[in-house]
Amino acid sequence: MMPARPTHTPARRVAAPLIALAAVCGLALTGCAGSAPDGQAETEKVTLVVHDSFPNDEVAAAASAATGYDVEVISAGDGGELTNKLVLTAGAPIADAFFGVDNIFASRLIERDVVEPYRPAGFPDSGLAFTIDGEGADGEPFSLTPVDHGATCVNIDPAWFAEQGLAEPATYEDLAKPEYAALTALLDPTASSTGASFLVGTVAQFGEDGFADYWQRLTDNGARIEQGWSDAYYGQFTQGGEGGTKPIVVSYASSPAFTVDDELTASRTRALLDTCTRQVEYAGVLQGAANKAGAQAVVDYLVSHEFQQTIPDAMYMSPVDASVEMPEAWAKFAPEPAEGQTHDLAPSVIERGREGWLQTLGDTIGL
Amino acid sequence: MARRSRTAARTSAWAVAGWTLATALPLAFLIVFFLWPVLSLVATGFTDDGRLDLGAVPEVFGAARTWRVIGQTLLQAGLAAALAVVLGVPAAYVLYKLDFPGRTLLHGLMTVPFVLPTVVVGVAFSALFGPAGPLEWLGLDRTLTVLVLALVFPNVAVVARTVGSFWARLDDSSAMAARVMGAGRIRAWCTVTLPALAPALASAAALVFLFCSTSFGIVLILGGREFSNVETEIYRLTVQFLDLRGAAVLSLAQFAIVAATLVVSARLRRAGERAVELREDAPRERRPGLAELPAIFVFACTALLLHAVPLLTLVIRSLRGRDGDWTLANYAALVQPPAELPLDAPVAQAVWLSIRIAAIAALLALVLGMLIALVLSRKPAAPGLRRAQGLFDGLVMLPLGVSAVTLGFGLLITMHRPLGIGFDLRTSTVLIPVAQALVALPLVVRILLPVLRGIDERIRFAAATLGAAPMTVLGTIDLPLLGRSAGLALGFSFAASLGEFGATSFLVRPGAQTLPVAVGELIGHQAPGSYGAGLAAAVLLGTLTAAIMLIAERLRVDGRWGGRRQGELF
Numbered sequence: 001m002m003p004a005r006p007t008h009t010p011a012r013r014v015a016a017p018l019i020a021l022a023a024v025c026g027l028a029l030t031g032c033a034g035s036a037p038d039g040q041a042e043t044e045k046v047t048l049v050v051h052d053s054f055p056n057d058e059v060a061a062a063a064s065a066a067t068g069y070d071v072e073v074i075s076a077g078d079g080g081e082l083t084n085k086l087v088l089t090a091g092a093p094i095a096d097a098f099f100g101v102d103n104i105f106a107s108r109l110i111e112r113d114v115v116e117p118y119r120p121a122g123f124p125d126s127g128l129a130f131t132i133d134g135e136g137a138d139g140e141p142f143s144l145t146p147v148d149h150g151a152t153c154v155n156i157d158p159a160w161f162a163e164q165g166l167a168e169p170a171t172y173e174d175l176a177k178p179e180y181a182a183l184t185a186l187l188d189p190t191a192s193s194t195g196a197s198f199l200v201g202t203v204a205q206f207g208e209d210g211f212a213d214y215w216q217r218l219t220d221n222g223a224r225i226e227q228g229w230s231d232a233y234y235g236q237f238t239q240g241g242e243g244g245t246k247p248i249v250v251s252y253a254s255s256p257a258f259t260v261d262d263e264l265t266a267s268r269t270r271a272l273l274d275t276c277t278r279q280v281e282y283a284g285v286l287q288g289a290a291n292k293a294g295a296q297a298v299v300d301y302l303v304s305h306e307f308q309q310t311i312p313d314a315m316y317m318s319p320v321d322a323s324v325e326m327p328e329a330w331a332k333f334a335p336e337p338a339e340g341q342t343h344d345l346a347p348s349v350i351e352r353g354r355e356g357w358l359q360t361l362g363d364t365i366g367l
Numbered sequence: 368m369a370r371r372s373r374t375a376a377r378t379s380a381w382a383v384a385g386w387t388l389a390t391a392l393p394l395a396f397l398i399v400f401f402l403w404p405v406l407s408l409v410a411t412g413f414t415d416d417g418r419l420d421l422g423a424v425p426e427v428f429g430a431a432r433t434w435r436v437i438g439q440t441l442l443q444a445g446l447a448a449a450l451a452v453v454l455g456v457p458a459a460y461v462l463y464k465l466d467f468p469g470r471t472l473l474h475g476l477m478t479v480p481f482v483l484p485t486v487v488v489g490v491a492f493s494a495l496f497g498p499a500g501p502l503e504w505l506g507l508d509r510t511l512t513v514l515v516l517a518l519v520f521p522n523v524a525v526v527a528r529t530v531g532s533f534w535a536r537l538d539d540s541s542a543m544a545a546r547v548m549g550a551g552r553i554r555a556w557c558t559v560t561l562p563a564l565a566p567a568l569a570s571a572a573a574l575v576f577l578f579c580s581t582s583f584g585i586v587l588i589l590g591g592r593e594f595s596n597v598e599t600e601i602y603r604l605t606v607q608f609l610d611l612r613g614a615a616v617l618s619l620a621q622f623a624i625v626a627a628t629l630v631v632s633a634r635l636r637r638a639g640e641r642a643v644e645l646r647e648d649a650p651r652e653r654r655p656g657l658a659e660l661p662a663i664f665v666f667a668c669t670a671l672l673l674h675a676v677p678l679l680t681l682v683i684r685s686l687r688g689r690d691g692d693w694t695l696a697n698y699a700a701l702v703q704p705p706a707e708l709p710l711d712a713p714v715a716q717a718v719w720l721s722i723r724i725a726a727i728a729a730l731l732a733l734v735l736g737m738l739i740a741l742v743l744s745r746k747p748a749a750p751g752l753r754r755a756q757g758l759f760d761g762l763v764m765l766p767l768g769v770s771a772v773t774l775g776f777g778l779l780i781t782m783h784r785p786l787g788i789g790f791d792l793r794t795s796t797v798l799i800p801v802a803q804a805l806v807a808l809p810l811v812v813r814i815l816l817p818v819l820r821g822i823d824e825r826i827r828f829a830a831a832t833l834g835a836a837p838m839t840v841l842g843t844i845d846l847p848l849l850g851r852s853a854g855l856a857l858g859f860s861f862a863a864s865l866g867e868f869g870a871t872s873f874l875v876r877p878g879a880q881t882l883p884v885a886v887g888e889l890i891g892h893q894a895p896g897s898y899g900a901g902l903a904a905a906v907l908l909g910t911l912t913a914a915i916m917l918i919a920e921r922l923r924v925d926g927r928w929g930g931r932r933q934g935e936l937f
Contacts (some may be wrong), residue, residue, distance in 0.1 A: 046793065050886055053709045074794055074877045077606070084609045085779055085875065092783045094793050108609070111930055113782055159427070185753045190603055190755045227591050230891045235497055241689035242494075275629060294637065316894075355608060362432070363573075365592070 033272050042072040046294030051100030052084050055314045059307070067297040067305060079193045083108055086286065092116045095147040096295035099147060099302060103280045104196050105353030106132060107213040110143045116292075120300045127303065127320030129339075130280045132347055134297065144282035147229055147302050148317035151253040151337050152197035153271040154184075157238040160247035171274050172205055175218060182222030183250040187229060190358050195228045201277035202355060204343035209241045211357065212364040219365045233268040239269045253264035254316050255328070257334035267333035274336040278344050281317060319320060382837050390759070391741050393735040393808075397762055399785065400801050404777030405618075405769055411780065412615025423612035424619075437620060443511070444580035447518035454519065454673070455571065456527025457665035458562075465655045465663075473670075475917035478528075480521045480674055482862040482912045484883040484896050485584030485869070487558030487905040490890060491677040492517040492589055501680065514589045516673065518582055522575040523669055530564060532817070537563055538836045552658065554747035573632030574813075580624055583869050597621050601770045618773050625768030629761050645835030655796055678909070685902040689895065697903035707894040712884060714904060718911070721882040724796070725864035728803035734861040735804070737849060739763055743812070744845070746820035749831055751802020760871050761811050766805040774802065775873025790863040794875050802870040807860035814856040818848055862912045882908050 033195035046069040051057065056073040063071040074084045074095060083105040088096060090112060101109055109115050110132070119141040128136055130146035154175070161168045169175055173185050187195030202211045206312045219225070223247065232238040237249040239259055253276055259268040285295040301307055309320035312327050318336060345353075415421060427433050462474060466688030478490070478651070494500055496508045507513050537560070545555040583598045590599070596618050604614040688694040701714035739828060743760055747753055766774070782792035794800055822844065830840045868883040876884070886908060 010818065053892055055709075057712065072877065074875055076875045079874075081606045084606060087609060088776065088780055089783070089793070094779070094791075094913075160700075188606055190592065191587075222525075225588065225591070228891055229494070230898060231588070235493065240898075241895075243691070315854075324516070362592075 002074065015204050018299040023078040029211040037146065037319060043068065043069045044291060044294060045072060046291045046298055047072045047074060049098045050176050051097035052078050053315065054083050054100060059359065063298060063301050066301050069294045069297060071298060073133050079105055079201050088112050089114050091288050093288050095286060096289035096291045097283065097298045099283040102193065102202065103347045104193060104350055106144055106282055107347040110235050111351065114287060115144060116287050117143050118145065118285045118296055118299060120145055122300065123186055123303050124155055124321040124323065130320050144284045145299055147283045147309045148319050149278060149280045151342060152194050152201065152250065152255045153276040153337065154253040155249050155255050155269050155271050157268065158270050159268065170272055176214065176250065178221065180221065183246055184218065184223040185232040185246040186218065186223050186225045187232055187250050188225050188227050190362065192229055194250065197277045197279050199357060201275065201343040205346050208353065212227060212360045215361055215362050223316035226239065239264040246299060252316065253286050254330065254334045257329040258331045260329045260333055262331065264329055273337040273341055276342045278342045331340050371447045373905045385741065389517060389738045391678055395737045396735055401766055401774065401805055404781045405773050408773055408777035408783050409615045409618050411612040422624065423616050427613050427616040434546060434596050436597055436600045439594055440580050440624065443515060443596060444576045446515045447472065447579040448576040450515060450519045451522040452568055452572050454669045456521045456530060457662040458523055458535055458669060459528035459531035461666040462527055463535045465653060465659060467655055475920040476913065477524045478916045479913040480918060481524045482866050483521065483885055483909050484886065485867040486883065486887050486890065487909060488517055488520055489585045489588030490902065490905065491681040495677050500714045511594060514586065514594055517585045517589055518579045520673055521675065523577060523673065525575055526571040529574065530567045532713045550624035560726065569635035570632050573628050577628050577768050578623065581770065585772060599771050602772045605772050618770065621768065622772060633757065674841055681902060682906055685899065685906045689899070696896065697899035700900040701903055701907065707890045708897050708900060709888045712899045714885065714907065717880050717882050721865055724881060725803065725861050728800035728807060728864035729857055729861035730845065731800060731804040732807040732811045732829060733853060733857050736808055736815060736856060739812050740815035740819055741845065743816055764809050767809050771869030772873055774870055778874065785907045794877050796877055798874050799871055802874060803864035803867045806867050806870055807863045810863055811856045811860050814859060815849060815852055819845060822848060830906050855919050857891050858915055865910060866912050
């Protein structure tokens with residue numbers, strides 16, 4: 001474990017790894033790691049590790065100003081990769097705090113003792129709806145702190161259906177009907193976290209014994225399975241802007257906010273709110289953090305109003321703080337599914353079942 | 368041999384110390400930053416609560432999916448290697464045996480596909496064959512054909528360079544004699560030239576096989592689950608499932624494939640080096656004539672259809688807006704990224720960062736690669752030393768054949784204050800150039816080694832006879848020649864480091880967004896215009912690497928002992 005080092009001058013930060021390298025391989029490397037900011041010699045350093053689509057530099061600057069620490073933000077891959085890196089380095093963490101593990105992987109962090117329970121100061125009451133297993137209602141600490149939420153939903157291209165004179169689909173069952181044959185682009189749940197979220201929805205809807213049959217019917221009906229969200233949305237969806245041919249795609253509840261016209265009068269896409277699965281992204285203090293107080297301050301910052309109001313524009317999620325005013329396009333065209341309308345499973349159920357479900361899918365439809 | 372004993376007698380303690388150091392430095396680098404992390408991660412998969420647990424081996428090899436994945440790996444790499452050879456030989460002939468204006472430019476351009484990031488290649492091919500792509504009507508999307516074509520795309524240049532540089536130095540007189548005796552052009556080629564080229568062909572095919580069997584980005588994007596190879600399966604097991612046991616077993620399978628390929632290629636290469644006569648000077652090449660038309664035709668088809676079309680598709684799509692209009696908006700977004708794009712800063716900053724990191728990686732690879740090439744070019748008398756040399760050679764090549772995921776996660780579990788240095792290297796920017804240098808190192812060695820091996824032993828012998836000490840021989844004969852190819856090697860490793868995606872993307876990155884990583888993130892992001900900006904960034908990256916390769920081609924110096932012809936890749 002790394003002891004807290006209160007004073008960390010830029011010069012040392014640059015020199016130390018270089019000396020280390022030189023000691024190891026006898027070569028003097030010069031010129032790298034030159035990005036250390038100047039003039040922060042007296043502040044204590046705290047490191048936040050995040051997933052890939054996070055505005056690192058902006059948050060680092062804003063969080064440093066807000067917390068009084070020298071906050072460094074580092075990237076460690078997408079949700080699954082980030083989780084596994086945290087699990088592998090448990091005990092000697094690569095950072096003090098983390099952000100960006102969602103409910104698909106949340107249980108893995110808790111069960112492997114990677115995180116330290118913490119309840120951030122000033123946590124908004126509206127966020128209690130998103131804690132794991134509803135914990136924290138009595139003021140006790142959270143195993144993981146919810147920061148933002150969204151939903152994975154099937155999206156459609158209404159104009160396409162109008163043109164074809166075909167009724168718009170609305171439910172999971174509709175997608176397997178013959179009139180919607182070969183119109184759907186799905187995501188491989190083994191490769192994409194959005195795809196995994198959709199899988200969770202189908203398990204919640206059809207049960208552990210019935211979901212594979214549903215997927216079988218979908219693929220028999222000509223659904224195309226893509227590897228990543230961008231392959232499906234940009235590559236396959238008729239409204240992806242890249243000439244795709246499928247008017248039905250697995251995406252997010254928020255996606256229609258990004259297909260609005262310039263006057264904000266209409267959106268070219270619509271999310272089917274009966275096909276949604278909730279996604280919650282968590283933050284937390286890592287066990288064995290070198291700077292535990294700093295890590296707690298950073299988590300406090302992540303649920304503060306100042307950070308929460310940047311979430312929709314920067315990360316395409318809804319903040320847990322309900323008092324944040326949502327952008328106009330979101331409010332008009334990207335409504336969240338109502339409470340109880342989503343198809344969800346508890347993180348612990350997901351963690352226990354996930355591998356088996358994927359195995360079953362692999363055996364039935366060759367995924 | 369008399370020379371050996373005499374020079375050996377004169378070998379001073381300093382020389383022994385020098386060679387030991389020249390071996391130890393790169394060896395230590397490879398052990399610390401490659402072998403240790405990779406073996407640590409594999410070991411984690413094979414231990415359970417501190418006890419050795421090999422139960423995963425029969426379990427994983429008992430699964431049908433494992434064999435499907437291994438079978439796919441061998442099938443894809445085999446087909447790609449065969450096709451790359453078939454297309455690479457005419458390219459080698461045109462580029463290395465014929466003389467025409469613009470040849471140097473073509474040399475440089477041919478290398479571009481090789482140094483392009485695999486993400487870009489994958490995106491370009493799916494843009495071409497996928498839905499709404501210009502070649503969608505062929506119905507080849509999601510087929511093994513497209514996957515193999517995409518794997519061949521970067522590797523024709525490998526075959527062309529390997530075979531071409533050898534071909535150019537091949538003594539034509541036997542083939543001419545066969546013609547004089549009445550053999551037709553084709554017969555003479557098949558019975559005389561082709562057998563002589565065989566070792567170079569085999570060596571090139573082995574190398575392409577190695578590259579393709581560990582291809583990550585291309586297979587992931589174009590293959591999906593159906594065409595998973597060992598590399599993408601290790602990625603899934605490690606990154607998605609945290610199934611380190613399964614990943615460890617597959618890593619062993621990968622080691623086995625790499626080792627077998629290296630052994631076969633080394634055998635074939637050695638067999639070839641004894642058998643054919645090479646000239647020191649390349650003669651003046653012939654001007655293209657009617658007889659060369661078939662070769663020129665195949666080469667032109669390869670260059671236009673396989674190389675130019677996917678790249679042009681990419682460029683054209685980067686110039687299109689979301690509504691299909693022509694626009695520079697995608698490029699403008701790189702200069703002044705809108706807040707919603709996952710770009711930390713204007714792309715110029717990512718470019719500058721990439722260039723700095725790649726420059727360090729290239730220098731590191733060049734220095735270590737020179738030392739390795741010098742050590743490997745010696746011909747020690749002791750069989751033990753020769754065997755050790757062979758192992759060393761294999762170790763240097765190994766980073767090409769080991770999963771980037773395994774390396775990335777391995778570095779994660781070993782670089783926390785490694786060797787008691789009291790500094791956490793895991794989150795340091797330093798690991799990025801180190802990982803890139805590991806990938807570039809085999810390329811540097813393969814460029815430099817033929818130059819040193821091509822030096823006529825008699826020259827060293829003559830120098831020694833005239834009284835030059837071994838170090839003087841080294842300083843006056845080996846090093847100057849090495850220096851001549853250093854420009855090309857540096858350019859190559861710089862371009863390779865600049866485009867490196869796999870290993871870099873699995874490191875923990877302290878706010879350092881290199882250009883290939885930015886391309887990957889832009890292409891996968893939800894923001895409107897992000898995909899287009901990603902394509903624009905890919906074009907920018909391709910242009911940068913192309914420019915570097917063209918400059919590197921010019922850096923080669925013609926020389927008496929073969930700077931120009933021998934300083935080719937592999």
